[in-house]
Amino acid sequence: MKVRVKLFSIAKDLAGVDETVVEIPSGSSAETVLDQLIARNPRFVDWKPSLRLAVNQEYVRNGHLLSENDEVAVIPPVSGG
Amino acid sequence: MKVRVKLFSIAKDLAGVDETVVEIPSGSSAETVLDQLIARNPRFVDWKPSLRLAVNQEYVRNGHLLSENDEVAVIPPVSGG
Amino acid sequence: MVKITDSAINIEKLLVQVTKPESGAVNVFIGTTRNHSHGRKVTGLEYEAYMPMALKTLQELEQDAKARWGLHDVAIVHRVGKVHVGEASVFIAVSSAHRDEAYQASRFLIDQLKQVVPIWKREFFEDGTVEWSLQAHEQKTEIEA
Amino acid sequence: MVKITDSAINIEKLLVQVTKPESGAVNVFIGTTRNHSHGRKVTGLEYEAYMPMALKTLQELEQDAKARWGLHDVAIVHRVGKVHVGEASVFIAVSSAHRDEAYQASRFLIDQLKQVVPIWKREFFEDGTVEWSLQAHEQKTEIEA
Numbered sequence: 542m543k544v545r546v547k548l549f550s551i552a553k554d555l556a557g558v559d560e561t562v563v564e565i566p567s568g569s570s571a572e573t574v575l576d577q578l579i580a581r582n583p584r585f586v587d588w589k590p591s592l593r594l595a596v597n598q599e600y601v602r603n604g605h606l607l608s609e610n611d612e613v614a615v616i617p618p619v620s621g622g
Numbered sequence: 623m624k625v626r627v628k629l630f631s632i633a634k635d636l637a638g639v640d641e642t643v644v645e646i647p648s649g650s651s652a653e654t655v656l657d658q659l660i661a662r663n664p665r666f667v668d669w670k671p672s673l674r675l676a677v678n679q680e681y682v683r684n685g686h687l688l689s690e691n692d693e694v695a696v697i698p699p700v701s702g703g
Numbered sequence: 704m705v706k707i708t709d710s711a712i713n714i715e716k717l718l719v720q721v722t723k724p725e726s727g728a729v730n731v732f733i734g735t736t737r738n739h740s741h742g743r744k745v746t747g748l749e750y751e752a753y754m755p756m757a758l759k760t761l762q763e764l765e766q767d768a769k770a771r772w773g774l775h776d777v778a779i780v781h782r783v784g785k786v787h788v789g790e791a792s793v794f795i796a797v798s799s800a801h802r803d804e805a806y807q808a809s810r811f812l813i814d815q816l817k818q819v820v821p822i823w824k825r826e827f828f829e830d831g832t833v834e835w836s837l838q839a840h841e842q843k844t845e846i847e848a
Numbered sequence: 849m850v851k852i853t854d855s856a857i858n859i860e861k862l863l864v865q866v867t868k869p870e871s872g873a874v875n876v877f878i879g880t881t882r883n884h885s886h887g888r889k890v891t892g893l894e895y896e897a898y899m900p901m902a903l904k905t906l907q908e909l910e911q912d913a914k915a916r917w918g919l920h921d922v923a924i925v926h927r928v929g930k931v932h933v934g935e936a937s938v939f940i941a942v943s944s945a946h947r948d949e950a951y952q953a954s955r956f957l958i959d960q961l962k963q964v965v966p967i968w969k970r971e972f973f974e975d976g977t978v979e980w981s982l983q984a985h986e987q988k989t990e991i992e993a
Contacts, residue, residue, distance in 0.1 A: 549898055550968035550980050591982075595966070598901035614898055614966070620981040621895065621902075621926055621967030622879045622938050622958060630753055631823035631835045672837075676821070679756035695753055695821070701836040702750065702757075702781055702822030703734045703793050703813060715860045724883040724934055730954075731876035732947065738869040789869055802877065806955055809875075813947060 542567050542609040546574055552592060552615040555582055565607070571596060572603035574613050591618055623648050623690040627655055633673060633696040636663055646688070652677060653684035655694050672699055704777065705761035707752050709784040712794045723775040726798040730805035732813050734793040736786050744829040748786045753821035760820045768797065768812055772804040779812060781822060849922065850906035852897050854929040857939045868920040871943040875950035877958050879938040881931050889974040893931045898966035902926070905965045913942065913957055917949040924957060926967055
């Protein structure tokens with residue numbers, strides 16, 4: 542299945558794009574998206590522990606199961622304020 | 623000796639004036655001023671426990687000794703803010 | 704900067720003055736005139752101050768807070784005379800590098816101001832009565848309007 | 849009211865909106881762009897937001913604070929895009945009957961905002977470098993300006 546992935550801050554810089562689509566097996570967890578990004582750019586590995594994931598604008602655990610067309614966002618440490 | 627007395631808020635209403643001069647023995651304490659005011663208007667008695675005194679714009683204890691021409695202020699509970 | 708004034712408080716201008724290039728945080732407290740007090744409708748307030756002593760105690764509080772929290776700047780302005788419902792009667796702004804100091808200092812200043820600065824509030828009620836607010840002792844006294 | 853904007857924050861207007869006739873206390877927090885960060889000179893900041901989620905989390909924080917402290921009103925405004933040194937990047941105002949709730953709610957909102965709202969800051973340094981501020985982990989990464 543396909544999910545849309547939004548990238549911000551350092552994750553955007555590492556990916557080189559602010560949005561992409563990844564193809565993952567049906568029933569995959571949100572973490573699978575991170576692994577796909579690592580496959581594309583190994584430097585993502587170092588950042589993995591500090592990246593949070595949101596699905597359809599809601600924070601989720603890495604184990605959260607995705608559905609077709611979900612919007613997954615990769616959220617580096619936030620720094621608003 | 624003579625001291626100037628400034629009155630505010632409820633103390634001003636009780637005294638009917640915002641400033642007065644009281645004649646007290648040399649070496650009197652600040653409290654003597656309150657007693658003079660009570661002599662002029664017995665309703666001051668009820669307020670005495672909640673009135674603070676300042677001499678020359680500085681809070682003092684009731685026992686503080688006054689000097690000629692001191693400015694004594696009678697300070698009811700403050701309510702700024 | 705401390706000030707006691709019978710005019711409306713120019714908040715925008717004070718904020719510009721207080722915010723320094725090295726500041727990261729500004730905390731502001733504004734005390735406004737409420738339309739009710741102890742369940743009764745208030746139509747307005749009037750403040751009186753023992754001017755020289757009020758200014759002196761405000762300056763002392765300003766210096767205390769600056770020293771204690773390393774603030775970049777402080778502004779405290781209090782109204783005297785009539786203040787309409789909804790208007791600011793007191794304005795406090797402090798600037799600092801980080802927010803923790805700004806919150807603590809701001810709270811310290813309003814708490815202390817309400818305890819030691821010789822300023823008094825009279826409330827004008829809808830029914831025509833006028834009362835000195837004597838909150839420190841939870842007492843009230845009524846005089847003819 | 850929550851808002852994310854690329855324009856300067858109109859503080860005066862927001863204060864008027866937040867102050868209700870029944871309010872006695874307004875607390876305001878303003879985060880401003882500092883001219884230095886970790887000892888280096890900063891010339892400007894840029895914020896980016898994950899817009900729909902940032903607005904949603906801000907609205908949730910607003911509702912939480914209103915319910916918890918019985919606030920009369922809340923305004924939270926955050927800038928995106930370039931912000932000059934000395935300008936406000938975030939503005940929070942809360943109104944309530946008494947000051948205790950106003951201080952607590954204001955502090956809660958800025959603390960939470962800094963932890964959960966998906967907004968990111970990039971600092972532009974005098975030497976031409978640009979860095980994402982990753983304060984949550986006290987890490988820094990450098991990219992070419």
